[in-house]
Amino acid sequence: MNERIDAFLAYLQGERSLSPNTISAYRNDLLQFADYLRAEAERQGGTDFALSVIDRDQITAYFLHLRDRGYSGASIARKTAALRSFFQYLRRMGEVASDPTQGIGSPEVKKPLPRTVEDDHVRALMTFLESRDTLEGLRDHAMLRLLSATGMRVGELVMVDLDDVDFGNRRVRVVGRGNRERQLPLDEATLSSIRTYLERARPFLTRNVPAETAVVVNQRGQRLTRQGFWLIMKGLVHEAGLPAIMTPHMLRHSFATHQIGEGLGLEELRQLLGHASIATTQIYTQLAGQSPEENGRLLLSSS
Structure with missing residues (x-):
């Protein structure tokens, strides 16, 4: 499996231009899953599982294993996303007949507000x-x-x-x-x-x-x-x-919150921060104490 993981990471770096930090996170999550499968195979008297035989039950058992080990919902959600991307890639490449992660939802994660510096x-x-x-x-x-x-x-x-x-x-x-x-x-x-x-x-x-x-x-x-x-x-x-x-990163959050407090529109702030989606930027309206109505005005001021 490790060779296929390396090929997938090369694809992410070359075709999708993801950052080195994102690539590193994918690598850690996928290698952790590979190690889990190898340990399970050895427990059953084998050496490893072929990609073609990995099914939804094994994926689900892995996530239950992570939960039992105390991993947070956010960590499990990230690992779920990594596995889903990996198996979707393998299916596109014709290396698996179906995607075993299909239909498996991510745990609900309540995203905490960013922390700022006074x-x-x-x-x-x-x-x-x-x-x-x-x-x-x-x-x-x-x-x-x-x-x-x-x-x-x-x-x-x-x-x-x-x-x-x-x-x-x-x-x-x-x-x-x-x-x-x-x-x-x-x-x-x-x-x-x-x-x-x-x-x-x-x-x-x-x-x-x-x-x-x-x-x-x-x-x-x-x-x-x-x-x-x-x-x-x-x-x-x-x-x-x-x-x-x-x-x-707390300094970055403080900068964004200050800009919102000064009346900068969300689209302008999105551009300054380099966010791909304005949905990511909107969280700073909560830090700045903006009401939904004020949030709407910020969006309108950006258009």
Whole structure:
């Protein structure tokens, strides 16, 4: 089965242009299912199950197994979606006669509201960052200002190159999920922070790798990774004496909620956030305390 999983993941990456994080989630979910089937086959005296004999009962038994192990409804729903996509792919390729996931519903998941950061905490973090007049301090201030001022994802921020920052038009080019490109406006304070970092800190950080094109780099002058960003932010939040639970995505949620509170239309906010569907964006109206009637006006203001 693992070979077919690899082929499916290659299809997702090549044909559907899904993000590396999404591909990784699919891989983990599908390999977990393959391991479960292998263990069940060994328990019955075999070595594995052929794809052609996997049926709905085995799929259902797997989900019951996950539930008994304490997996949340959200996790099981995600794994259900991964298996459904996998078997639909196999059926299109003619490798299975029918889709064993057909008719199996996902568990009902009540989506929690996104968590935001209090404005006072954001200001306190920025004040702390401004006090660190070091190479890393200038970088950290620039990248966190860029994140909180635009609402971009961490995965998008670390992929921003030098040519993507347009100081003249006060914009930054971002390539998001599905290779969708968008131009995000930058305020003067954020531009100033980026400019200071590029002039005073980045040249020294990249002294051994002058060909590096990334805006945000690590201590070795190489493009900062998502994991690296998370570790840096976690340390900064701790040093600043702020609540431990303050993540990059919470800054994105805070940006979106603030924009709604300022009266920005949902379609404009959808474009800024890079959402494929406006339904994803609508959840921020709840965070901003908008009534259904106000929500409707926001939609109308976007049309």
